[in-house]
Amino acid sequence: MHQIITPELRSWLQEQAAEGHSRQSLLDALLKAGWQPELAAVALDSEWAAHQRQQASTAAAPAQGQRLPDLDLALSPRQIDAGDRWVDVVATLATPRVVVLGNLLSADECDALVAAARPRLTRSLTVQTQTGGEELNPDRTSQGMFFSRGESELLARIEARIARLVNWPVDHGEGMQVLRYGAGAQYKPHYDYFDPAEPGTPTILRRGGQRVATLVMYLSEPVRGGGTVFPDAGLEVAPVRGNAVFFSYDRPHPATGTLHGGAPVIEGEKWVATKWLRERVFE
Structure with missing residues (x-):
């Protein structure tokens, strides 16, 4: 059977990764659906790498207006x-x-x-x-x-x-x-x-x-x-x-x-x- 990595498949993989599913669980899902192991790995590796880069990029910048635990030291108390x-x-x-x-x-x-x-x-x-x-x-x-x-x-x-x-x-x-x-x-x-x-x-x-x-x-x-x-x-x-x-x-x-x-x-x-x-x- 001829299998093609479609934009729909890439989008699905991105969505599943964003929801927190592990790489192994996604690979298992592709294999269960009948994907050839080599092609499934190629499709997953490409989207997984993109997901990791996105996470790292998001982590590098602080959230705007994020409140953090802190002590009230505005008046330099002893x-x-x-x-x-x-x-x-x-x-x-x-x-x-x-x-x-x-x-x-x-x-x-x-x-x-x-x-x-x-x-x-x-x-x-x-x-x-x-x-x-x-x-x-x-x-x-x-x-x-x-x-x-x-x-x-x-x-x-x-x-x-x-x-x-x-x-x-x-x-x-x-x-x-x-x-x-x-x-x-x-x-x-x-x-x-x-x-x-x-x-x-x-x-x-x-x-x-x-x-x-x-x-x-x-x-x-x-x-x-x-x-x-x-x-x-x-x-x-x-x-x-x-x-x-x-x-x-x-x-x-x-x-x-x-x-x-x-x-x-x-x-x-x-x-x-x-x-x-x-x-x-x-x-």
Whole structure:
């Protein structure tokens, strides 16, 4: 049978890719419809490449008027009222948007988070960009676990404090993750947003859209090492117990300058709690 790659077929492939269907699922659909494997691959590869270029182009420019999580620093306050606690403004950076905070968590809250997380620790995973699942990654050598949002009175209290602090709804946040870094453990520089060019990203985005900001809270202090580094900004934030570092990104693109990582712990151990904020309600 003579088969032709028609404009209608190309349009259908573009529509399916835009709706979030994976390359493999589209290929399977073509084969099931009787397309020759070689011709199906040619048709799909052409349209898939165009789809990836379109996604990358869209990601490179910020959305007009997009609102982001942020702190109210218009009058250069030394402290911010977070509802149940006054939080210190230690340092700010405009580009990338980074704010170092002091006294976000009490010593008792740090200890309670560590105690609740410790029995549930497993080797930390990262997002599997091909499928939207999770995988072991040699770049991340910590142990970690996730709490459900609002899982306990402690979690609900801290999440409400964060929401007021950065002017972002509680339900737009992922569940808090707690990580333990022993001596030698690190997380090499990376971005927290989901790369639009990866095939698994549409699956991830269905649960609340892109990540738009990150808050890393320090629950303990290593003796040496373990800072949060921003290589593009030449910045390193020391892991001080009860303090935190907030940063936001207006689009999923390296131009945001939010490349960051957890430097190796040289001596002692470091515990952190991370809160990722999404565009929409995270379910």
